[in-house]
Amino acid sequence: MICFPFLRRKGPSLSGHTVEIDEEVSSIQNTKLYTYKELRVATQDFNPANKVGEGGFGSVYKGILKDGTVAAIKVLSAESRQGVKEFLTEINVIAEIEHENLVKLIGCCVEGKHRILLYGYLENNSLAQTLLGGSHSSIQFSWRARCGICIGVAQGLAFLHEEVQPHIVHRDIKASNILLNRYLKPKISDFGLAKLFPTNMTHISTRVAGTAGYLAPEYALRGQLTRKADVYSFGVLLLEIVCGRCNTNRRLPPEDRYLLERVWKLHEAGELVTIVDSSLNGDFDAREATKYLKIGLLCTQDMPKLRPSMSTVVKMLTGEIDMNEEKISRPGLLSEFMGVKVDLGKTDTKDSTYTVSSGNADNMSSSSGDMTTSYATMTFNSIYDRN
Numbered sequence: 090m091i092c093f094p095f096l097r098r099k100g101p102s103l104s105g106h107t108v109e110i111d112e113e114v115s116s117i118q119n120t121k122l123y124t125y126k127e128l129r130v131a132t133q134d135f136n137p138a139n140k141v142g143e144g145g146f147g148s149v150y151k152g153i154l155k156d157g158t159v160a161a162i163k164v165l166s167a168e169s170r171q172g173v174k175e176f177l178t179e180i181n182v183i184a185e186i187e188h189e190n191l192v193k194l195i196g197c198c199v200e201g202k203h204r205i206l207l208y209g210y211l212e213n214n215s216l217a218q219t220l221l222g223g224s225h226s227s228i229q230f231s232w233r234a235r236c237g238i239c240i241g242v243a244q245g246l247a248f249l250h251e252e253v254q255p256h257i258v259h260r261d262i263k264a265s266n267i268l269l270n271r272y273l274k275p276k277i278s279d280f281g282l283a284k285l286f287p288t289n290m291t292h293i294s295t296r297v298a299g300t301a302g303y304l305a306p307e308y309a310l311r312g313q314l315t316r317k318a319d320v321y322s323f324g325v326l327l328l329e330i331v332c333g334r335c336n337t338n339r340r341l342p343p344e345d346r347y348l349l350e351r352v353w354k355l356h357e358a359g360e361l362v363t364i365v366d367s368s369l370n371g372d373f374d375a376r377e378a379t380k381y382l383k384i385g386l387l388c389t390q391d392m393p394k395l396r397p398s399m400s401t402v403v404k405m406l407t408g409e410i411d412m413n414e415e416k417i418s419r420p421g422l423l424s425e426f427m428g429v430k431v432d433l434g435k436t437d438t439k440d441s442t443y444t445v446s447s448g449n450a451d452n453m454s455s456s457s458g459d460m461t462t463s464y465a466t467m468t469f470n471s472i473y474d475r476n
């Protein structure tokens with residue numbers, strides 16, 4: 090079991106937000122600090138040729154460190170104040186945990202305005218850019234590779250949910266946050282939204298932040314965050330991996346647009362196997378693929394307590410326990426709720442993010458790139474875990 094201290098949270102400061110954050114930055118002790126100069130050398134002065142990606146909060150470069158380690162170097166854009174908070178969360182959450190299915194934090198750079206995170210470099214990009222990225226990728230995802238990816242992500246989440254103390258809810262499980270190494274082993278990344286979760290609390294009421302299509306309804310609508318919100322997101326991801334398509338594709342006819350709805354209808358019709366990715370050309374184990382789709386449906390059930398824990402999901406995926414007998418109830422579909430502003434975004438390949446306002450005067454929205462997230466003050470509710 091791994092334990093680490095809470096991210097310190099401070100009350101409002103008269104001298105303002107930035108001072109508060111600077112104090113916290115200067116307290117970073119649990120990870121290796123790099124100088125800006127070292128990173129300029131590693132990336133050939135942040136040469137655009139070494140840029141490997143762009144996220145909501147800045148650019149990611151490939152760099153070679155002095156000791157030969159290849160790193161992904163994530164540079165937070167200077168304007169992004171919320172990004173600095175997430176930078177601190179990320180360091181506090183992952184600096185002291187290590188698991189083969191989580192990205193490894195190598196260190197960070199905090200110098201003047203610069204806020205930079207360094208991770209182990211992963212050669213095969215994210216699932217969003219490869220498996221779900223259309224014709225842009227040359228990687229062929231065999232059925233076995235897909236099973237390995239589903240099991241690896243489930244193991245990483247089970248570790249965060251059940252082995253780390255306090256538990257960690259990732260809050261943003263999605264295809265673009267699953268990176269792949271050269272052997273297609275998956276690594277969960279992006280802990281900027283993660284919440285540390287005291288063991289005696291059932292849920293945290295929090296401002297909703299996450300990505301459209303992956304958000305559990307109870308979290309999106311009421312801000313109730315439990316580990317089961319991650320289980321829901323994992324279920325959506327699992328369906329995407331088996332079906333080889335994004336959870337939302339507005340180019341498709343209305344009845345096909347929303348993957349979870351489609352899978353549920355096919356389940357009711359007893360025709361689940363027909364939605365398995367056609368690019369596999371039938372080269373898959375039909376019984377196993379049907380089982381995986383059913384596990385995806387179990388994870389996305391409307392009632393959080395009916396969703397399995399991630400360690401149970403791992404056992405079902407690996408065949409250690411049987412799930413055929415389980416009764417699957419209908420999925421929680423956010424689109425069915427009235428009065429909730431659901432913006433499914435501009436494009437199909439880049440996920441967009443829900444803005445769900447609770448009417449709290451405390452709420453403020455912040456935009457970065459094409460991402461809009463709603464934030465609220467975190468409050469804890471002491472109710473014992475029934476989930």
Ligand SMILES: Nc1ncnc2c1ncn2[C@@H]1O[C@H](COP(=O)(O)OP(=O)(O)OP(=O)(O)O)[C@@H](O)[C@H]1O
Pocket residue numbers: 141142143144145146147148149161163192208209210211212214215218265266268278279460
């Ligand atoms: N450890 C890494 N190894 C290799 N490439 C990486 C690594 N981390 C990130 N990248 C690349 O950089 C891109 C941007 O990553 P980042 O985590 O900043 O944003 P994102 O998760 O894609 O988007 P957002 O932060 O807006 O949700 C990734 O899609 C990937 O292509």
